[in-house]
Amino acid sequence: MALRVHDTRRREKVEFSTIEAGKVKMYVCGVTVYDLCHLGHARCYIAFDLVHRWLEHSGYDVLYIQNFTDIDDKIITRSIESGIDWQIIVDENIEAYYDDMDSLNILRADIYPRCTEYVEEMITITQSLIDKEHAYVADDGVWFHVESAPEKYGQLTGQNIDAVLGGAGGRVAESGKRDHKDFALWKAAKPGEPTWQSPWGPGRPGWHIECTAMSMDHLGEQFDIHGGGHDLLFPHHEAEIFQGECHTGRAPVVNHWLHNGFVNMDGEKMSKSLGNFWTIRDICEKVNPLVLRFALINAHYRSPIDMNEQLLHDAARNHGRLLEVYKQALLTMNDNPVSLPRGDVSSAIPLVKSLGLLEKMAESFALAMDDDFNSREAVAKVLGAVREAGKVLDSDMESEDKSAFASHVVEWLEEHAGKVLGLLPNRETLLAVDPRIEEIREQVEKLLADRKAAREAKDWDAADSIRDALNELGVGVVDTADGPEWHLLND
RNA sequence: GCACGGAUGACAGAGCGGCUAUGUGCGGGACUGCAGAUCCUGAAACCCGAGUUCAAAUCUCGGUCCGUGCUCCA
Structure with a gap:
């Protein structure tokens, strides 16, 4: 069966296709590095790690780009508050980011561009948009004029262009915007801020333009997958559609838009003001990072997930059992296993039946992952295999057969729970004696x-x-x- | 207000036209001095109302409730 993905723009599951056969170009919005990463980041990057892993497992050659936003209001604010140079804050948080993501067993993207390295490209695109009369220069910077391409409005959110008045009306007066829907491409310098030179005077880039510049530089004018948290849908991702498509004249800029759901804490939105804000480090003091990973992939990536004690408890138990059986299989297997019979679920011979069941679970596992990366269903299959394997390993089967079966189990688990879901530590870590x-x-x-x-x-x-x-x-x-x-x- | 997404057993959470999801928790059993783990086994669900169909958690329409977004946000 072919891979199907839920495309936010088309609002339904569609058959996955690539622009270039066998190659996937994927961009996921990265973090603004003004602080440590929290649970929401963990969820997002684990979700796209699964996408990344499954595409590679399916034989695609994946080029995965994930950026760092290393200049923005919050970084500047943090720098002023702490008296620490903004570049030091940025570097420290990028280091911390890598550490956190590594601990969660997230495979690295191919390239992690930083937006400050792309100011020139952003200026080029901005100038092009001005030339094409999609943008205009004001005293306080350059603005994208949304009304210049009304047909592109609301592609991700379904919102009507006239409906959005929100609280933005007041802001028009304070800024050089002509229309409340317009968004900044370039922000003129304010005193004390880091600045770059541009044809419109010193300043710094707007937020949305960076992803357009970086994705275009690495992936071209059109690419296959763009991902991010669903909060980025509007305005960030819609702005990218405006910028990219108006600049190149080609549409769609992105073939498949994928958005992950949020993490709530005990039923409430996670936020600093509610005091229910957990960094990845906070939670990893309580549970093993792989248990957290288990908990987060034990729900579909688009559903909201409610983080609470029960969830972590369940995850710890199930993950623990997975490692137990994996370990037991590692200790039972030998290097030259006898060859195993063909599996058959209807067989009366326990070994043959078990092999058949494992085979069947592997098939269901693949179907689940092909169905919009249904990791929850995939995890259920792994747990089914764990149960079956545990049963056989505990039985009094003839030892040659059992160790051959154990080798098979090791292979099965490393393939599915390990390589695809990223839930297994490496053998050395697992078998190491404390x-x-x-x-x-x-x-x-x-x-x-x-x-x-x-x-x-x-x-x-x-x-x-x-x-x-x-x-x-x-x-x-x-x-x-x-x-x-x-x-x-x-x- | 507008937009998007939800509502499944005690809880978490898949399924999305006919077939036991799965896990935790709970009941019974095996093993146990006890405990734990494991295995076997049991009970338990599809928000409400109409419609389509031989058949509906699953499709359609109408309610109700909930979450999120509407230029800070993964």
């Missing part, structure tokens, strides 16, 4: 021996108090058929 274990091993084994004696004497109170003591050491004990097993608590 150094703390060696530090306390002797002490723990002594306590376990005491506990064993107490249990043999059926002195349950003593046995339980030893278990409490172990818990306080940070060690959990689980009794199994093969005797007690212990592990470090937390993580």
Whole structure:
């Protein structure tokens, strides 16, 4: 089945197509680097990471561009407030961005252009728009005149050009705008702000023009996918349509518009003023970053997601079980597995049936991802496979078969949960022995021996108090058929 | 006001014409001194009203409620 994507402009799922066969040119609006990234950013870039991964997995050669907005009002404000040079603020936050995204196992885009490196290109496009009478020069900068291309209005939001009056009327008086719908291409310098030279005097670029300049420079006049949070729909993305299409005379500038849904906190919009604002770092102090990733892809990317304890709890449990089975499979497999029979779901032989089920889940997984990147459904298939695999690995199957099956499970999980969904840590990390274990091993084994004696004497109170003591050491004990097993608590 | 999107079991959340979603939680069972984990198993849902259809969470129309956007925002 072919990939279908929900296109915001066409308002429906459409068959995915590319301008150039086999190649995908994709641009996703990046962050304004005035602060640390929050949960909403995590959601957005994880969503498009999945798009990125699935397209590559489907055989496309993807060119993925994601920008940094490294000059704007908020950065200037932050700089004035803190007394720190704006360029230092920007550099620090870009570093932090990479760290955060790496921790969430987000694959890097191919290029991360910074808008201040494209001022020349922005000036060129702005001049072209002036020449074509889509823009005009005023005292306070250059404005795009929306009424010059009314047919392009509302392509993403469906809003009627006459309907938007909003609170903008008052602002027209304060600015050089001729019309309240117009938006800035170039902002004339204000005292104390960083500036660049332009034909219209010193100043800095407007916000929308940067994405047009950067996407055009790397991807050309028309490209396949443009993504971002759904808050960017208007005005940012509509402005890009105006700028790009009026400048080049070619339409559509973007073939597929993709927008991800927002993250709410306990039912409320996440915002600093409500005090329910979490950075990625905040939340990663509470849970493993991959658990957060699990939680965020456990909903369709377009739906709003409500972040709360329950969600993280569920994610932690499911993700934990996934890693448990993956680890068990890694420890059970061998390097030269015997060849496995062909899977068949209707077989009475457990191994054959299980192999058949895994095969079927792999098919459903692909169908789900092809259906507008339905990661929720894909995750359900992974959990189904985990359950099935766990069952077989715990069974008393003949060991040659079991280790061959384990190899197959490892391959299956690494392909789906790992490569596509990005939920698996690498093998070394997973199998690494925590150094703390060696530090306390002797002490723990002594306590376990005491506990064993107490249990043999059926002195349950003593046995339980030893278990409490172990818990306080940070060690959990689980009794199994093969005797007690212990592990470090937390993580 | 205008625009866009929603409303599915206790909760989260897929499905979008006929087939058990899935997970958490809950009930029963196996295993357990207890606990935990795992496995088996059970109960449980489609906002309301009309219509289309042999058949509707799924399509159409009309309500109701909710969220978001309307030039700061992923």
